[in-house]
Amino acid sequence: MLGRRRKQVVNALQVALILIAILIMLVPIAWIFMAAFKNHIDVFQLKLFFTPTFENFGTVFEPPFFVGHKLMNSTIVAFVTVVLAIPIATMAAYSFSRFRLTGETAMLVVILATQFVPAVVIILPFFVMFRDIGLLDTRIGLILVNLAIVMPFAIWMIKGFIDGIPLDTEEAAMVDGSSRLQVIRNIVLPMAAPGLLTAGIFCFIIAWNEFLFALILTNKDAVTLPIGLALFKAEEGDLWNLLSAAGIIIMLPMFVLALIIRKYFVQGMTMGAVR
Amino acid sequence: MRDSTLKYLLVLPAIVVVFATAIWPLFESLRLSFTVGRLSRPGSLEQYLGFENYLWAFLYEPAFWNSVWVTTIYTILTVGLTTVLALGLALLLAPGGRFRSGVQTLLILPFAMSPALIGVSFRFMFNPEFGLFDAVFGVLIPPLADVSWLVDPVLAFAVCVMADVWGWIPFLTLVLIGGLASVPQDTIEAAQVDGASGWRVFRDVTLPQLAPVLAVVIILKSIFSLKTFDQIFMLTNGGPGTATQTLSHYIYFNGMKYGQIGYAASVAWLMVIPMIFLTYAYAKFVFRRE
Numbered sequence: 001m002l003g004r005r006r007k008q009v010v011n012a013l014q015v016a017l018i019l020i021a022i023l024i025m026l027v028p029i030a031w032i033f034m035a036a037f038k039n040h041i042d043v044f045q046l047k048l049f050f051t052p053t054f055e056n057f058g059t060v061f062e063p064p065f066f067v068g069h070k071l072m073n074s075t076i077v078a079f080v081t082v083v084l085a086i087p088i089a090t091m092a093a094y095s096f097s098r099f100r101l102t103g104e105t106a107m108l109v110v111i112l113a114t115q116f117v118p119a120v121v122i123i124l125p126f127f128v129m130f131r132d133i134g135l136l137d138t139r140i141g142l143i144l145v146n147l148a149i150v151m152p153f154a155i156w157m158i159k160g161f162i163d164g165i166p167l168d169t170e171e172a173a174m175v176d177g178s179s180r181l182q183v184i185r186n187i188v189l190p191m192a193a194p195g196l197l198t199a200g201i202f203c204f205i206i207a208w209n210e211f212l213f214a215l216i217l218t219n220k221d222a223v224t225l226p227i228g229l230a231l232f233k234a235e236e237g238d239l240w241n242l243l244s245a246a247g248i249i250i251m252l253p254m255f256v257l258a259l260i261i262r263k264y265f266v267q268g269m270t271m272g273a274v275r
Numbered sequence: 276m277r278d279s280t281l282k283y284l285l286v287l288p289a290i291v292v293v294f295a296t297a298i299w300p301l302f303e304s305l306r307l308s309f310t311v312g313r314l315s316r317p318g319s320l321e322q323y324l325g326f327e328n329y330l331w332a333f334l335y336e337p338a339f340w341n342s343v344w345v346t347t348i349y350t351i352l353t354v355g356l357t358t359v360l361a362l363g364l365a366l367l368l369a370p371g372g373r374f375r376s377g378v379q380t381l382l383i384l385p386f387a388m389s390p391a392l393i394g395v396s397f398r399f400m401f402n403p404e405f406g407l408f409d410a411v412f413g414v415l416i417p418p419l420a421d422v423s424w425l426v427d428p429v430l431a432f433a434v435c436v437m438a439d440v441w442g443w444i445p446f447l448t449l450v451l452i453g454g455l456a457s458v459p460q461d462t463i464e465a466a467q468v469d470g471a472s473g474w475r476v477f478r479d480v481t482l483p484q485l486a487p488v489l490a491v492v493i494i495l496k497s498i499f500s501l502k503t504f505d506q507i508f509m510l511t512n513g514g515p516g517t518a519t520q521t522l523s524h525y526i527y528f529n530g531m532k533y534g535q536i537g538y539a540a541s542v543a544w545l546m547v548i549p550m551i552f553l554t555y556a557y558a559k560f561v562f563r564r565e
Contacts, residue, residue: 014367015374017367018364018367018368018374018375018378021364021367021378022378022381024441025381025382025384025385025441025444025445026381026384027400027407028393028396028397028399028400028408028441029384029385029388029396031396031399031400031407032396032399035399043405044404044405045405046405046407046410085292088288088289088292089289091285091286091288091289092285092286092288092289092290094285095281095282095283095285095286096286098282099278099282101282101283101286105562107286107290108562109558109562110293110298111289111293112554112557112558112561113551113554113558114293114297114298114301116498116550116553116554116557117297117301117547117550118501118502118523118543118546118547118550119502119504119523120504120523120526120527120530120539120543120546121300121301121304121540121543121544121546121547122296122297122300122301122304123300124300124304124307124526124530124536124539124540124543125299125300125303125304125307125540126300127530127531127536128307128314128320128536144296145296147292147296148293148296148297148300151289151292151293151296151297152293152297155289179276180276180278180281181276181281205387208389209387209388209389209390209391211389211390211391211504211505211508212504212505212523212527215508215527216527216531226389226391226392226505227391229391229392229395229509230509238398238399240399240402243395243399244399247392247395247396250389250392251387251388251389251392254387254388254389255383255384255387257387258383258384258386258387259380259383262380262383265383265386265446265449
């Protein structure tokens with residue numbers, strides 16, 4: 001009897017701790033959501049109840065903020081980065097997964113290692129080069145450097161997915177006279193499709209949230225959403241309600257995407273070190 | 276086409292991209308680190324100085340040592356706190372059940388948030404007039420009621436650490452839950468039958484089994500902590516003064532704001548060195564699984 005009682009207390013304690021953790025985790029997000037619907041007077045008070053307004057979401061799209069323009073830049077940059085990265089990564093991942101290559105381990109380690117090179121190191125030479133050839137403040141320039149951060153993730157993640165596809169179907173098709181490229185197109189790609197989509201979404205989130213490259217390379221035409229956050233500093237201080245509205249525009253689509261691929265999140269981030 | 280040719284053709288584009296976007300800039304940075312390297316003086320990117328930039332950082336730049344110090348403390352605190360708290364949360368959530376897996380789904384959210392936005396939201400939460408965390412801390416710890424968090428060097432640093440830990444706990448927790456799932460349940464039950472206390476089971480059975488995953492988590496988090504830039508830039512911009520200036524921020528400031536790209540590149544390369552060791556350790560764990 002006593003043991004059961006004790007078990008109940010422990011369980012209640014655990015649930016209480018979990019609830020506190022959720023609270024701490026959700027409050028900053030909830031706070032932004034609330035502030036985005038407050039008018040500029042309510043935002044300066046710790047109010048839980050207020051008359052919600054959609055005005056902020058309109059204001060951020062107007063001059064001088066032009067969030068629409070940044071939204072378009074972010075979308076194009078992240079999308080094109082993914083569209084370029086995934087096919088290239090898939091080809092490499094297939095080869096790494098199915099064949100023995102000379103220097104394979106070395107190549108994989110180098111690819112893994114590039115992920116850990118600090119972004120500041122990479123961006124200094126790119127800044128100089130882009131200044132010389134006129135790619136500063138362009139979406140093309142941003143897409144090129146974004147490939148640097150996305151490629152290693154994409155290759156390792158897709159390799160993980162292809163490793164999980166059984167070899168027999170491929171071998172059977174080869175015996176029936178299909179060429180290797182036909183096998184890749186007709187068998188591997190359809191089977192790997194969910195994995196490719198997952199990797200694509202994962203890379204999209206990374207490119208969308210990328211900050212340092214965009215901060216250094218853009219100043220007007222190609223500014224992306226995260227950099228756009230700096231716009232909401234006025235002389236009288238931060239415009240918190242507008243900042244929050246812009247914040248929602250940045251994070252809400254990523255929340256949706258992250259929930260779609262939640263099962264593979266851990267595997268992707270650790271590049272297969274943990275599954 | 277024969278497989279022996281095809282297999283190299285397939286990896287070629289990826290290798291080209293990785294070389295062009297990561298390896299080339301890495302070594303071009305190394306070259307720049309030996310030059311005068313002023314953005315405002317065109318020829319200076321080819322004017323070589325030897326190790327002068329490195330010596331300058333070591334001997335004449337207290338701000339460099341400050342950022343090394345800030346980054347070190349920041350890394351130790353964020354890695355330690357995030358790992359311990361995430362392990363605690365993972366142990367709470369691991370038993371499963373609908374409620375607990377619902378919470379696991381929620382854990383994805385902070386991770387999809389851009390670090391820059393996390394910085395912004397923590398500046399908001401610690402605003403002295405209408406910040407919620409500022410108010411909560413004021414109630415819980417009365418001496419902190421009237422402080423301006425982001426104006427005080429130590430407290431501003433504490434806020435940066437909190438923002439980082441807040442942003443990373445969910446991800447580390449998810450990884451550790453995955454790790455806990457692979458600890459064989461029967462070993463734990465056997466220990467419990469033998470009468471071992473919960474703590475003993477954790478220390479003698481769970482923890483040793485979890486060690487490889489913990490190592491991966493700690494290495495990965497160390498790498499990301501050392502590189503920290505986005506949140507700091509949005510939260511304190513290195514301030515007050517240079518109290519929260521991490522190495523990445525110091526490099527950014529010298530390279531981009533002062534235009535001393537050669538000097539910035541030399542400090543950046545000093546930062547690459549610990550990364551090489553960490554990456555080596557990480558790669559060992561990844562390939563051990565193959």
